[in-house]
Amino acid sequence: MKILRHYCIGKKRIAKFLEKYKVPYSKLYDDDDEYVFDLEEGTEIYQIFKRKFPLQIELHREKIYSKEDLEQAEWLSVRSFTEKIIVDELDDKTVEQSCYYRGILWTSGYRHLKQIGKIQAEKMLKWGNRHFFCGFDWGCQNFLFCSERTRKLLEGQWNGLEFIEAVQRKSGKNIPDIYQMVFKTELPIQAFETGKGSKEIQCELCGKKMIYIPDCGIYTSLKIKKEYLKDYKDVYNTGQILTYNRHLQDGFGVHIVSKEFYRFCEERKMNRGLIYEPIEVV
Structure with a gap:
């Protein structure tokens, strides 16, 4: 079982982070800077994200079962x-x-x-x-x-x-x-x-x-x-x-x-x- 945290964040520097660590994302609308993406709890990328953006809160969490x-x-x-x-x-x-x-x-x-x-x-x-x-x-x-x-x-x-x-x-x-x-x-x-x-x-x-x-x-x-x-x-x-x-x-x-x-x-x-x-x- 793993836990995914779902985010929607409107910051341009988020895009640099997502591209640097190759995190898949989409935009809420084509012409804005609202980035939608998932991070798996407990992974190295998730820990780096929390250090760089400690105040960002996920929209919701989802448990994924094998x-x-x-x-x-x-x-x-x-x-x-x-x-x-x-x-x-x-x-x-x-x-x-x-x-x-x-x-x-x-x-x-x-x-x-x-x-x-x-x-x-x-x-x-x-x-x-x-x-x-x-x-x-x-x-x-x-x-x-x-x-x-x-x-x-x-x-x-x-x-x-x-x-x-x-x-x-x-x-x-x-x-x-x-x-x-x-x-x-x-x-x-x-x-x-x-x-x-x-x-x-x-x-x-x-x-x-x-x-x-x-x-x-x-x-x-x-x-x-x-x-x-x-x-x-x-x-x-x-x-x-x-x-x-x-x-x-x-x-x-x-x-x-x-x-x-x-x-x-x-x-x-x-x-x-x-x-x-x-x-x-x-």
């Missing part, structure tokens, strides 16, 4: 980084949620999302031959979708996994070959071990309990008590109880699968487009 790390894990979170399902919004026919923040220009924040209807999509998806899973085009990772071919491979293999067809927003008809994967078994808040950065908090809006966890390695900061993970053939979800900001941050949930799910998909070369991260069981 195949060996994933194969050794008993339980893992899973989500899609392939974003293909075009959904304009989640309206009140699809979800119930609590608004805790309203800002300018129609910006709002929501928590405690609960799905009550089928996902309404704007556009159909064309699956490639090696394409089995995908998510929303605007990055919401609380939802996971698959093709008809994938549904046939997975259905009946895993306890608590159901498939719901997505529908076209205008006609309300089912969209062929697009299924939402629903992880029906929701872990209670008592299943989570807190401490060392994570803590149980209360939503200031309604008093519901939530779990606050650090923003680096959100998924691997989760610690789940082993008595709540009963069988490798089970799949779970955390519910929308997780947050990495105690005030102005939406809640989110995580899908949880066992090593058997990971191996099943890996053996059939289905893991393309999925992100797995180990979860600590205590």
Whole structure:
């Protein structure tokens, strides 16, 4: 496992450093001096960077896991980084949620999302031959979708996994070959071990309990008590109880699968487009 620190810095002398040490970078915009780059924590170049630019703070950190790390894990979170399902919004026919923040220009924040209807999509998806899973085009990772071919491979293999067809927003008809994967078994808040950065908090809006966890390695900061993970053939979800900001941050949930799910998909070369991260069981 390694930790990448992501930077976006607007200083011309940063460019000299990046070029001298051959650090790959891009510009935020073609005509400005905002440099976007990653540095691996613990490397010699990272140490030199910290000495030369001690006041520069990363945008965020990301834990990167090797195949060996994933194969050794008993339980893992899973989500899609392939974003293909075009959904304009989640309206009140699809979800119930609590608004805790309203800002300018129609910006709002929501928590405690609960799905009550089928996902309404704007556009159909064309699956490639090696394409089995995908998510929303605007990055919401609380939802996971698959093709008809994938549904046939997975259905009946895993306890608590159901498939719901997505529908076209205008006609309300089912969209062929697009299924939402629903992880029906929701872990209670008592299943989570807190401490060392994570803590149980209360939503200031309604008093519901939530779990606050650090923003680096959100998924691997989760610690789940082993008595709540009963069988490798089970799949779970955390519910929308997780947050990495105690005030102005939406809640989110995580899908949880066992090593058997990971191996099943890996053996059939289905893991393309999925992100797995180990979860600590205590």
